[in-house]
Amino acid sequence: MTTKPQLRIINVSKRYANGSAVLDDFSLDIANDDFVAFIGPRGCGKSTILRLLAGLTPLSGGNIEHLGGEEIHRRTSFIFQEPTLLPWRTVESNIRLPLELRGASKDEQEDQAHEIMKLWELSHVSERYPLQLSAGMKTRASLARGLATAPRCLLLDEPFAALDAITRNKLCVELMRVREKRHFTACLVTHSAAEAVFLANRVIVLTANPGRVAEIIEVPETHPRKLAWRETNAFQEALNQVRNALNRVQEAAKQS
């Protein structure tokens, strides 16, 4: 893993039209091929960070540098909490959508879609409509679509939040497997400390009102990680660190 930062969030602040600061003086470097997880109290601005990174909402202050310039900005994919599949398109057609919108040739669309569907084990449902898919399959399709354009950076806003524990674990492992084949930087927002520790190299614990970096917990275990790793002491130790940090943040919020 190279350590050249790919994304620099520098003294960023954000306030929405209706008032108080959601983020204030927020700074973070994200390295190429890094996997960071954001965790923190409800409403502390986790989604806002991803939306700022994706350019979905304007900054109120500070700066975000995408090293590599505009090109890298265009090569960012956003995975929303809901699968946001277009119900009138089949799975394959949904996965082709981002390629279609950027004017890729039919051949290229087909090649990319087929490759990514194979990677996510979606080939057998390629002709199905979202209405005919289970929640897990929809999330798979949404992740596959996010990777169809070969992004350099994947922004995931609680993509597994609505899934049951078994499916969620399975998809975590899949995500890691796919990341071995398609290298990308990942920023994950989650409410599950276990998910954060299992997936990320660094877990960023945030404060609320305004959102700032409270603590960063490093998880040195190499990728890809196996489910069995969750039974080890190293995992438990990291998990406890994250939980304690979260408790401290919550305590601090109560006192203020």
Added chain:
Amino acid sequence: MRLNLILPILVAIVGMIVWACLALIDTGLNSLPGPLATADALWADRKAIFPALGRDAAAMVLGFLLACALGVLSAIVLTTYQGLRLALAPWMTIARMAPIAALAPLLIVSPCPAFLTLLIVTTVACYFPVVSVATPALLATDKSLLDLFKTYHASYWQQIVHLRLPHALPQLMTAIKRAAIYAPMASLLTDYLAGALAGKPGLGRLLSEYFVGQNYPAIVALCLSAAAVGVLLAGTVHAITAWTLMHWHDNENGQA
């Protein structure tokens, strides 16, 4: 599977028998002609009835299609320009509520050719229900899907074509179905009126001739075939909409 074919046919046969009986016994309904007499009259006067009916049907279908196309196009324009939308909104509502066919005499007494008169009244009558439903439907696109398209850097037209229009399709189809019911009402009523008021050639003038000649079987034949043309249009549109939405719209899914 068989029953849903056999039972309606049975109902039709029973209906015919009841009709024939009503015609035989003295019901006080001034000599209601029976099915056979009606069929005879239709056959005898086919050279007068069918061309007139054909012209009305052509105006009806053409007016309907024109109204759908214009309605959707104006809805796109209104979606794009908020100022225009605000300025026109109350007038659109009023126009939608006004029974347009009531204004038909204005056109009938104008020197417009008969076909053009029918076409204009039908188009106007169908246009307002389509715009008034299509505009809010185009504006009601899911926020998260709009965000998704924003992350794809989709152009405005891509957003309209690949997102807003298909997303609005279920409501559009409902509006179009409603227009398909207005179309025959507008075109046939206008033609009846045109014959009665201005003696213009067509179904209306035929009707007055039959009245004067007390040719009741021909009147029934003409009215029933006019109704059949309307049912044919509405039925065709219904079938097309059900087929279009079959895959992805919950309500239609059960029927398909």
